Amino acid sequence: MLGITHFGFFLVAVFLLNVTPGPDTAYIVGRSVAQGRSAGLVSALGISAGCCVHALACAFGLTALLAASATAFTVIKLVGACYLVYLGVRLIFAKQQAPARAADTTESAVHASAPRPLRQLFLSGFWTNVLNPKVVLFFVSFFPQFVNVTSPHKVLAFLALGVVFVVMSTIWNSFVAWIAGSVTQRFSGKPGIKKWLDRTVGSAFVGLGLRLATATR
Numbered sequence: 001m002l003g004i005t006h007f008g009f010f011l012v013a014v015f016l017l018n019v020t021p022g023p024d025t026a027y028i029v030g031r032s033v034a035q036g037r038s039a040g041l042v043s044a045l046g047i048s049a050g051c052c053v054h055a056l057a058c059a060f061g062l063t064a065l066l067a068a069s070a071t072a073f074t075v076i077k078l079v080g081a082c083y084l085v086y087l088g089v090r091l092i093f094a095k096q097q098a099p100a101r102a103a104d105t106t107e108s109a110v111h112a113s114a115p116r117p118l119r120q121l122f123l124s125g126f127w128t129n130v131l132n133p134k135v136v137l138f139f140v141s142f143f144p145q146f147v148n149v150t151s152p153h154k155v156l157a158f159l160a161l162g163v164v165f166v167v168m169s170t171i172w173n174s175f176v177a178w179i180a181g182s183v184t185q186r187f188s189g190k191p192g193i194k195k196w197l198d199r200t201v202g203s204a205f206v207g208l209g210l211r212l213a214t215a216t217r
Contacts, residue, residue, distance in 0.1 A: 002160055003151020010146045014165055017138075018172040026204050027128045028173050029180045030091055031121060037181025042118045044173035046125025048166050053130055055162025058139040059155050079131050081213035087124070088209060091202030 004010075024047045032040030129135060147157045 002153045002157040003148035004157050004160060005146055005148055007146065010161065011164070011168075013142070014168050015172075018169055023132055024125075024129060024169075024173065025176055027087070027125060028177050030087065030202070030204075031125070032177050032180035033183075034091060035121075037178055038118075039121050040177025040181050041174055042121045043125035044170060044177050046122040047129045047173055048170040049122070050126045050129025051135075051166045051169055052162070054135055054139045055159065055166065057136075058143050059158035059162065078213060081209045083127065083131055083209070085206050085209035087128075088202040088204070088206035092199050092206070093202075 028040050028043050028047065031043040143158055143161055146161060147154055151157060
């Protein structure tokens with residue numbers, strides 16, 4: 001159908017790709033640890049939106065053009081690396097709130113009810129994914145293997161595969177956000193543990209950023 005080949009193998013490959021930790025997983029865990037389950041889930045949706053951009057670019061040939069340009073690859077690589085390092089440093093040096101005293105109960109309740117910057121979290125997840133050149137190269141090298149070159153519906157085939165990829169990624173990333181958020185809730189009253197969780201995830205961000213900065217095509 002639509003010229004898609006070896007669809008079963010595609011599903012297995014996408015599943016294995018999703019369960020392999022990478023920048024997207026680290027970002028979702030980091031947001032869940034820092035701000036809770038809802039922040040992680042919104043970040044997962046932002047990453048899925050980034051995947052939609054890659055899928056559309058792959059379907060209409062833009063990804064191949066970008067992958068062929070050494071300058072474009074380098075620019076995206078460095079911007080993405082700097083962004084990951086920035087997020088990591090913020091987590092490492094984040095100030096931990098002390099347990100609330102009885103006199104602070106009203107003030108804490110006001111802060112707790114304040115709306116979280118969900119739009120900012122969504123956009124951060126979006127750019128984390130879009131600015132990862134390895135995702136660009138993955139789409140341009142992986143997806144064509146499952147589309148028949150003689151098919152008259154190649155664009156539709158790429159779009160269909162992209163939809164499947166985004167749906168599977170969203171389900172997995174939402175699961176990761178839920179688990180990470182649940183673990184964080186258990187330690188929410190223990191600022192010492194929360195501090196080391198933030199530092200661990202932040203250090204992972206910095207390491208991923210440095211790894212991305214030194215990545216080759």
